[in-house]
Amino acid sequence: MVAKESTTDVLIIGAGPAGLMTATWLARAGIPFRIIDKRSAKIFAGQADGLECRTLEVFRSFGIDGPWNESNHMQEVCFWEPDGKGGLFRSARIPDTVKGISRFQQCVLHQGRIESFFLDKISSSSQGKAEVERGILPLSIDIDEKLAASDSEDVYPVTVVLKNLDEEEAQPDQYGGKIANGLFRQFQGDQDKYYSSEGNSAANTEILRAKYVVGCDGAHSWVRKQLGIEMEGESTDYVWGVLDAVPLTNFPDIRHRCAIHSAEHGSIMVIPREHGVVRFYIQLQETPRDPDSKTESEKEAGAEATTKGRVDRSRITPEFILGAAQKIFEPYTIDVRDIRWYTAYQIGQRVSPSWHKNNRVFIAGDACHTHSPKAGQGMNTSMMDTYNLGWKLAWVCKGLADPKILETYEDERRQNAYDLINFDHKLSRLFSGKPHLPGQDDDGVSLEEFRKVFEKGKAFASGCIIDYNPSCLEIKPAEFGKKDEFGDLKYVNPLASKITIGTRFDSAQVLSQSEATPHHLADAMPSDGRFRIVYFAGDFKNNAALTEKMNVLGEYLSSESSFIRKYTPSGAKIDSLIEVLTVHASPRTSVEWFEFPQSLRPKDDCQREDYWKIFVDDDSHHNGHGHAYEKYGIDPSVGAFVVVRPDGYVATVAPLGKEGIEQIAKYFDGFVKVPTKPAEKVAEVDMYGLAEVSLPVLAL
């Protein structure tokens, strides 16, 4: 018997949030892929729960609205501190999310539910063809270095041997009784269990050849180890417990996010969740330790027991964690019921120095960065890693772009990981440290500083201000660079004075010209793999120069020399890879539909006109005015082009007219390949018309 052999474009190892985000991109773009997980079942409780603004924006861009609709939207953070008289008092309230930073706010929902929305989307985007394969373990991974260097999209340089686990092998281990918990995964990792399994045979193994592999297999990543990469960073002695339960308490702010410092017993963070549950992050001052794990200094001192050695996870119970919480909450009382999940973790900050090998095998998510969970960053950052990577893989697998765009993945995401652990390092020290109390002469941490760091970190934590480095995908001309208040170099083209090149294109409400319907501009730019040129045409009806520039653009786009024509395979719709969206600033009713050049409202092969590519920055009947030009800092008498990447990041800003068109052409010339074959014909599943975009756009 010979092991089964097969190929796929991308193999995703691990079906947590990072892996599922990769799969969502590839399914949406119509790229063949496989996604495997060694565990037999998805998670149903616990794990991560925080969703940041940028993550919600990305979910919306895939049409995944469930997390926002079902989650608890946190509004306010209350700070509680010792009052010096044995009690606690509320020292401050602040909005949980920075006002105006996004159309979404930070919210919380348990990870299992979030994953289930991904699974639905992967299924619907692939017409039911793609699904997570569970109980599959990778045994080995090999890269053919010579093939790996090929620019061709048709080579499969990575070979992975997979093993089908039997039911017992695939069952995740856990400590404790009936209540779901994350202790096993947290402290030990469960690689040992899986890799100790025996009995590999041709019958239960498969040899899979892939163009690319993405390791999304968590903090104890097997893929990372195979690549020989070691995490760098440090860990601390601070141990925290986590408890998801319904509280019974006389503490008044239990349905607000709270940061509570007690005088003597440590700190708590309260995270009010969906369905009446509250997540508690509880500092564990006295943690049961494994007596055999004394530190060197303890051994030298001949200590009987250890207070710094390895945590004895089997003795961490919900009762133990609750007991610690009760001391911190004093004089308030707290009990819980409906315990959903619990765990404990030791705070540390680690980053992987390298995120890929040969730009063929990548790692992402917890495999690249670990830190404390209280700022709600782990799951979000992990998903944003592969949101960055997924579309690049799609373009390269389809032969649409030069593989060099894959090099931007590590460059763009690793910097963010370093920023994250620096932030976490600072915050967790201030949260876990004993507070300095007024009138006392100790070396405790300043709670005022804690609040300041917390407040300042909110913008970073939202995920909305991440700024990617210059590269072939990010054009940041030196003359536009300027240091901001924190000393960071930001690139802003004065044509769009409120848009930072390299950050995500923020949304504003505009109206469709044809229907007068209010839309968030971002909703016209879903994550379907396309680049967008947002053409801010200005108040062209009252400005002859702008009208002329519109004509120049219209003619260019319909000419044979247009770069969009050059890069779009013959037989494909003209907006398949690069879509032009118009946002003008003339009064809506002053303009008639047919005044716009045909190329801005293109017809398809069936002569059906696209009525949904032209927008106006004007007042709506029922939803107010979006003031988009003001928001982006664009002068309606000047206008601008804004080029937006498939992941929503601003690639470049250019002036209207010939000069700007040439700049944009040059940008795409930098990495897009001229197609060598015509588009594959995709069966039209629904003739319902133009607005139906459920087909993979990149499946040309």
Next chain:
Amino acid sequence: MVAKESTTDVLIIGAGPAGLMTATWLARAGIPFRIIDKRSAKIFAGQADGLECRTLEVFRSFGIDGPWNESNHMQEVCFWEPDGKGGLFRSARIPDTVKGISRFQQCVLHQGRIESFFLDKISSSSQGKAEVERGILPLSIDIDEKLAASDSEDVYPVTVVLKNLDEEEAQPDQYGGKIANGLFRQFQGDQDKYYSSEGNSAANTEILRAKYVVGCDGAHSWVRKQLGIEMEGESTDYVWGVLDAVPLTNFPDIRHRCAIHSAEHGSIMVIPREHGVVRFYIQLQETPRDPDSKTESEKEAGAEATTKGRVDRSRITPEFILGAAQKIFEPYTIDVRDIRWYTAYQIGQRVSPSWHKNNRVFIAGDACHTHSPKAGQGMNTSMMDTYNLGWKLAWVCKGLADPKILETYEDERRQNAYDLINFDHKLSRLFSGKPHLPGQDDDGVSLEEFRKVFEKGKAFASGCIIDYNPSCLEIKPAEFGKKDEFGDLKYVNPLASKITIGTRFDSAQVLSQSEATPHHLADAMPSDGRFRIVYFAGDFKNNAALTEKMNVLGEYLSSESSFIRKYTPSGAKIDSLIEVLTVHASPRTSVEWFEFPQSLRPKDDCQREDYWKIFVDDDSHHNGHGHAYEKYGIDPSVGAFVVVRPDGYVATVAPLGKEGIEQIAKYFDGFVKVPTKPAEKVAEVDMYGLAEVSLPVLAL
């Protein structure tokens, strides 16, 4: 072999929108029911498509958000008229929905999709137990008059014999070729086909005994005929065609709703739909007639052909309808592709004089009223009929209310039907009539009047201003009656000067006191069968009298004499039938949670506190200020109680303090029964906590 015999609380005959709405209510309230339809399949195209504001509010109250999310939201109506030079011009634009009348706007989505959302909801609300039984025909219906008069909830006075059709029998007939159309149903009705089927035997029949039967079986209602009720009204000679397709046109407003009057060729209404489709209502000036159907006057005159007789439906094709449209659109050109559905109809207005028999068998929807479809009223009114009836059936079936509340159904809904056909009569005459052109001396209709009637009808058409008559469910004291600008008597208690008693309780944004989360108040009042007492507590922190009144209420509610305690079966949660929601007007952060009496934030048997019953009219962090007190015309220094029915209609407004409490007690004393048995224990399917309300609330 003996026919199967069975019982159910409610039998619903017909699974169109009216029937599905009934089923949704009963599933939500946990009432045993059956819903049958003689046709073998649900519809997939065509039929109705307009959704009015009030309907969308009701959908929201059931958690049915799909229609709003997927539909096309119409923004603007454009009026086009002959310019006197052989062309057309846009004479006016108006917002499609009256500004501020609802948080939703009129939108369009095809009926089959809407029905599928209902089917999902019925399934999820009944834990998968309830579903539409298709291919089932009622053969006979009998009411036991003596049993029917019983006040007991445990009698089954209606006997219906049902027949299981075989596949061929259950297949709906249609004219024409492959393209779906509604001609057969429209002109002939399909009762003949079904009732001509033979071979009834014990093997394929069932004898079903029900407490109540609801006939939702359409314009040619079999149930109505069994009750011996004849429709009253008139029909006209105006024939219109309907076409759903993707347009290819140079008409500039094709994605706006348009009312187009041509000089000579009749009128068109353009309804832009989802997925690029447009629905056209097209006046057919020359309709093919059945030559054998000459009118009496034609026969007398010895006419060779008929121009007024029966329409020959077999000769109405998409091409014929499109041809008529092309003439009206001149000088603009129009062609279509992707034809989804078509039909034709003859305008008439008819209402059933009686809507029930013995208050045991009811009819609803098209069985009670038919009219022209252009104002988007048919499907909406039908659903609102059974939205009115469903909860009343639930309360009576459970033995919670006196059966007399069922008498309010006909009284409340028939008046609305008369108003509707009067409106339709006026509008359709103005739309179908030849227009009077300026400078010409003819008797054509005034297009200015048409626009005025259209504009004025928008508020009525929204469904948001329906005002139910006084009854045991609607307390309208004479001293509060005042004629409005149209001469209609409206009842407004000055304590809530902008709330009309008898109309639906409009929503306003408020914040939850415990979480500071913005909520639409209506979202805190889902359609789950409960009455609500909305306690507008005023600015009680700055008003000792209001604080005192809060204490009085708190004590009353926790006392044994409370009417809520009296009417709630023992063992049931205290908010199972009548829920108290507090909306105060003190600054949110000036009040601490535990200052509110416990009875306003009740605990359940497990001591879990309800954090979601107390709201505040204050500014939010990210969503502005709802100004609820201002919207309802309630003085924050006075406050008020507003009692809201399970279907969201304002039942009464009462003053705070003892007097108001007594008024409200008297209201409920008027129809609620004192329970004679304890609540049935319902298994808790999810321990997740308090906010989970997926269990049927009335399933006590």
